Amino acid sequence: MSKMAGKGRGRVLVVDDDPMAVKLLKVGLEREGYTVLGAMGGEEAKGIVQKEGVRSLQCAVIDYRMPVMSGFEFLVWLQTQDASLAAIMVTAESEKSLVEKSLRGGAHDFLEKPIDFRQLLPSVAMAVEKTSRRRYLDETANSAEQLGYVQYSMAQAQTPDDRRRVKICFHPCHQAGGDFVNVFQLDLNRTLVMVADVSGHDLKAAFIGAYFQGVVRGMVHKETPVDEILTFFNDLLLSEWNSRRNEKDGVVEVNTSVSVCSVLFDWQARSLSLINHGLPGPLMIDKLGRGQLVGEQGSPLGWFESRWMSECRMSIGQGGEFLAWTDGLEELAIKQNLNPCSVAYRLLKAVGQKERQVLLEGAEDDILVVRVQLNEKEGEYQTVFWNRYPGDHVVRIDELQAIWERCLIYALEDLDLQRLDDVLLCMREAALNAMEYGCKGRETELFTMEMGVLPEQNILRVRVSDPGAGFNLEPPTSKPGEDDQHLGLMLIRSLSRARVEPGTSSIVMDFVLK
Amino acid sequence: MITHTFQSEAKTLCVTVPDNVVSTNVDQLRQELFGLFDLEELKETGWKVLSLDLSAARMVDSVGLNLIVTLVKEVQKRGGKMTVTIASGNVHRAFLFTRLDRQVELTVV
Numbered sequence: 202m203s204k205m206a207g208k209g210r211g212r213v214l215v216v217d218d219d220p221m222a223v224k225l226l227k228v229g230l231e232r233e234g235y236t237v238l239g240a241m242g243g244e245e246a247k248g249i250v251q252k253e254g255v256r257s258l259q260c261a262v263i264d265y266r267m268p269v270m271s272g273f274e275f276l277v278w279l280q281t282q283d284a285s286l287a288a289i290m291v292t293a294e295s296e297k298s299l300v301e302k303s304l305r306g307g308a309h310d311f312l313e314k315p316i317d318f319r320q321l322l323p324s325v326a327m328a329v330e331k332t333s334r335r336r337y338l339d340e341t342a343n344s345a346e347q348l349g350y351v352q353y354s355m356a357q358a359q360t361p362d363d364r365r366r367v368k369i370c371f372h373p374c375h376q377a378g379g380d381f382v383n384v385f386q387l388d389l390n391r392t393l394v395m396v397a398d399v400s401g402h403d404l405k406a407a408f409i410g411a412y413f414q415g416v417v418r419g420m421v422h423k424e425t426p427v428d429e430i431l432t433f434f435n436d437l438l439l440s441e442w443n444s445r446r447n448e449k450d451g452v453v454e455v456n457t458s459v460s461v462c463s464v465l466f467d468w469q470a471r472s473l474s475l476i477n478h479g480l481p482g483p484l485m486i487d488k489l490g491r492g493q494l495v496g497e498q499g500s501p502l503g504w505f506e507s508r509w510m511s512e513c514r515m516s517i518g519q520g521g522e523f524l525a526w527t528d529g530l531e532e533l534a535i536k537q538n539l540n541p542c543s544v545a546y547r548l549l550k551a552v553g554q555k556e557r558q559v560l561l562e563g564a565e566d567d568i569l570v571v572r573v574q575l576n577e578k579e580g581e582y583q584t585v586f587w588n589r590y591p592g593d594h595v596v597r598i599d600e601l602q603a604i605w606e607r608c609l610i611y612a613l614e615d616l617d618l619q620r621l622d623d624v625l626l627c628m629r630e631a632a633l634n635a636m637e638y639g640c641k642g643r644e645t646e647l648f649t650m651e652m653g654v655l656p657e658q659n660i661l662r663v664r665v666s667d668p669g670a671g672f673n674l675e676p677p678t679s680k681p682g683e684d685d686q687h688l689g690l691m692l693i694r695s696l697s698r699a700r701v702e703p704g705t706s707s708i709v710m711d712f713v714l715k
Numbered sequence: 716m717i718t719h720t721f722q723s724e725a726k727t728l729c730v731t732v733p734d735n736v737v738s739t740n741v742d743q744l745r746q747e748l749f750g751l752f753d754l755e756e757l758k759e760t761g762w763k764v765l766s767l768d769l770s771a772a773r774m775v776d777s778v779g780l781n782l783i784v785t786l787v788k789e790v791q792k793r794g795g796k797m798t799v800t801i802a803s804g805n806v807h808r809a810f811l812f813t814r815l816d817r818q819v820e821l822t823v824v
Contacts, residue, residue, distance in 0.1 A: 400777035401738055450749050455785040458777065460813070479813045500814040501777075504784045528777070528809070535805060566776070 210234040211259035211329040216246040216275060217291070218267040222316075226262060229318050230325065235260075243270030247278065255283040256336075260328040262321075263308075265292045265299055273303060280307040285335035287328035291316060348407055349373055366577070367394065370548040370570040372529075372557065378567035379406025380527045383414055385421050390469040393421065394573060396480060397461040398527040400501070402567050409442070409457055427463045427476060428512070431502060434459065438503030458501040462525050466517070466573065473523070475513045478502050481531050484542070488520030488575075490582045490653045490662050491707075495523075520576035524584060529566030536563055540586045543608040545570045582662065585612045586652035592640020592667075595633065602629050605650070613654070613661065617715050623696045624661065627710050630689035631665035639667025639706050659714050663697075666707035674701055674708070717747045721760050728762040735772045736779030745782055749789075763795045770802035770824055775809055787818050800824060 213235045215226045223239040230237045238253065240246035250258070261279060265272040276288055287309035292299055303311055309331055310324045367384050379399030387393055395417060399406040413434060420430045442457045460479030467473070477483070479501030482494040496513030517523075526545055534541040544560070549572050551557045561568060574581070586608050594601060605628055609616055632650060640646035648667040655662060674690055693699045697710035719730045730751065736744060751757060765786070769775065775783070783799070790797045798820040801807055807823055810816050 398777070400781050403738075447749075450753065452749055452785065452789050455781045455788070458781055458784075460777070481808075481812055498812045498814060500817075501780075504781075504813075505818075531808075532774075532805070 209236075210326075211332075212236045212238065212253075212257055213325060213329075214238050214240065214246060214249065214258050214261040216240045216243065216261065216267070216272065217264040218242050219264070222264065226316070226321075229321070233322060233325075235325065235329075242267055243272070243275035243278075246275055250279065250282060255279070255286060258286055259332045260325050261286060261288040262325070263288055263290055265290055265303065273299070276303065276308060285332055285339055287331040287335070289321075289324055289328055345404060345407075348404065349378070351411075366392070366574045368549050368572040368574070370545075370551070370557065370568070372548075372561050372564065372568040373407075374402040374529070374564065374567045378402050379410050380529065380567035380569035381410045381414060382569060382571050383417055385418075387421070387465075390467060392466045392468070392573075393427065394464045394466070394525075394571065395461060396464075396483075396525045396527065396569060396571050397459055398480060398529075398567065398569070400458045400460075405457075406567075409459070413459055413461075427465060427474075431461065431463065431476060431478065435502040435506075439506060443503050455504060458503040460501040460527070464523065464525070464573070466523075466575075471517050471519070473515060473517050475515075477511060477513075481526060481528055481541075483523065483525035484584065484587055485515070485517070485523050485575075486521045486582065486584050486587070486651075486653070487518050488581055489702075490521075490584070490651055490664055490709075491666075492584060492587045492649070492651055517575045520578070520581050522575055522581070522583065523573040525571045527567065527569045529564060529568040530570055532566055533561070533564045533568060536565075537611075538604065538607060539611055540588055540604070540608045542584045542587045543612045545572070546583060546585050546612050582653045582655055584651070584653045585609070585661075586650065589647045589649050590632075590636075591644045592636045592642055592646040592648060593644040595636050595642065598629060598633060601632065601650075605652075609652070609661075613714070615715075616661075620712060620715065624663065624710075624712050627693045627697050627699075627712075628663055628665070630692050631663070631708050631710065634672075634689050634708075635665050635667035635669070635706075638672065639669030641669075654714075661712045661714055663710045663712070664707055665710075666705065669706040671704070671706040672701065674699055717744065717751075719751055719757075721757065721762065723760065725764060726760070726762050727764040727766050728757060728760070729766045729768065731768040731771070733771050735774040735776075736769065736782060737774055737776045738778035741778050741782050745785075748782075748786060752789075764798060765790045765795060766798045766800070767819075768800045769806060770800050772801070772806055773803045775806050780809060780813060780815065783815065784818075787815075796820070798822065 213230055215223050215237055217223050218241055220241055227237040227239050238249050240249050263272040263276055272290060279288060290303040290308040290311040291314060292311055293314050309328050312320055369382055379402055381397055383395040385393040399410045416434060417430055438457060443455045446453055462477040462480040462483060465474045475496045477496050478499045482498060484492050485495045486492040497511035499511045524545060530544055531541050534544045547560055548557060548570050551560060602625055606625055609621060635648035636642060640648055646668050651664040653662050674694055693710060697712050699708060699710045701708055717730055717732050719728060721728055787797050800822045802824050810821060
């Protein structure tokens with residue numbers, strides 16, 4: 202290669218305690234167009250890096266065996282300055298065992314002494330290229346991170362005046378994500394919450410998420426009804442994003458879809474209006490802790506021309522909470538064998554990013570959880586667990602109990618283990634009672650298990666509801682052993698503050714937490 | 716790698732997907748699935764039903780669902796219909812809450 206052909210190819214740091222070796226390498230590499238900075242030992246090299254700036258270098262050639270500071274020690278230090286800088290370690294033939302150590306320390310390649318320029322030149326060229334590639338990826342990652350900050354800022358900026366009503370936990374899978382939430386204070390009495398999930402979790406998803414948020418904000422500002430906004434965006438996705446034909450086979454590709462759940466709260470009329478296109482069913486829990494899935498679900502926006510309208514209107518009573526999340530939370534809960542409500546509860550309660558990071562370990566998708574408090578007064582019932590089971594699950598009671606136990610331990614970190622056993626025994630008895638008597642052991646009849654905390658009263662509340670005609674908790678006339686139902690209810694009465702809700706087949710058990 | 720068979724009596728093209736349908740393998744799956752439509756031997760059969768066996772899939776993510784919708788639309792455009800077999804509760808849940816069960820005939824095994 203001619204001298205000119207390699208001009209301006211990059212800056213190389215050569216570190217060797219032997220001045221002749223430095224000189225030889227410098228001459229050889231400069232002839233190929235590299236700018237070479239020579240250092241006689243690790244300490245001098247550190248000075249050069251600090252003075253010139255590590256990002257000005259594209260490659261380092263380091264002699265392993267040097268006095269005072271070894272080549273390996275210098276390499277480790279260099280990696281702390283900039284892990285993207287590719288380094289080549291030079292060793293004597295007898296030091297081959299050190300190669301593995303060097304590679305583990307971050308070296309890109311190693312060469313044996315005496316250096317053969319036919320090996321050195323391609324190795325340096327590859328190192329320079331590797332450094333450039335790594336730095337380009339770093340910059341892309343930084344840009345993505347900035348995009349993530351912008352997304353976070355957007356969510357924060359539009360939180361309404363009554364932000365204490367709405368709690369959000371947002372965790373993008375990567376630096377930026379496709380999940381987002383929009384909260385609009387339409388007027389004094391109405392709040393619109395939109396929870397959404399763009400398919401995929403890459404930068405494209407983040408971009409479409411931002412695009413959707415812009416469209417929604419503009420249309421909400423112009424007082425466009427939610428239904429029209431969703432129809433408009435569905436049409437937009439179909440005509441602009443999902444109408445392109447594949448060049449090879451002419452198939453119309455569905456590249457992008459947006460799952461969105463829109464909830465309009467009317468605080469004066471104490472009602473909500475919900476439209477759900479493709480998000481997991483949200484839960485509404487009243488102030489007594491009775492939960493129900495809200496509304497029907499439709500397909501995500503961007504799939505089909507006609508939207509299945511599934512608007513649901515319902516009363517929100519005098520308190521309680523509304524919970525919605527994207528499917529990333531459900532996947533994480535399944536992976537950890539937990540109930541989604543338990544994961545949501547912990548995430549919303551977590552203080553600081555560090556605690557959330559621990560809880561979110563293993564998450565493979567963007568995660569977004571939104572809790573809307575339905576009353577201005579804080580400290581009301583907060584859901585920890587909600588699930589329905591068929592009445593024929595008696596044989597699976599141990600398995601169910603294990604899940605309840607895991608969820609309680611996960612959600613209520615400081616729950617006393619002795620108390621936990623009491624809680625589990627009561628839950629087991631109530632569930633068996635519900636399956637056997639309320640559901641009559643039928644697969645088609647479902648019972649509901651709910652758990653939640655009343656923070657101000659320091660109470661864990663468990664409610665078990667079945668479709669039966671109800672029962673009472675009065676002391677039995679029969680003796681223990683003669684009637685399993687009464688024995689179970691006796692246990693419940695003695696271990697918890699239990700009551701049957703009048704006119705229902707729901708047993709409510711309160712446990713005072715320490 | 717998907718596998719396929721053809722049931723001539725029911726004019727059904729049966730395709731088995733051996734894995735999850737997720738963002739990391741969607742491109743490959745897309746290529747294989749739509750590549751089938753171009754096979755002369757299958758064009759000649761005049762298949763009317765595409766039976767997609769996803770019973771090996773434990774997960775279908777949002778990008779995977781988009782692929783299935785693309786497939787549904789393409790099959791409908793060709794005047795055919797699509798059936799899907801699934802085994803995983805997670806996959807079933809995804810089909811239900813996105814209403815894909817209204818677009819395909821779903822069998823849970």
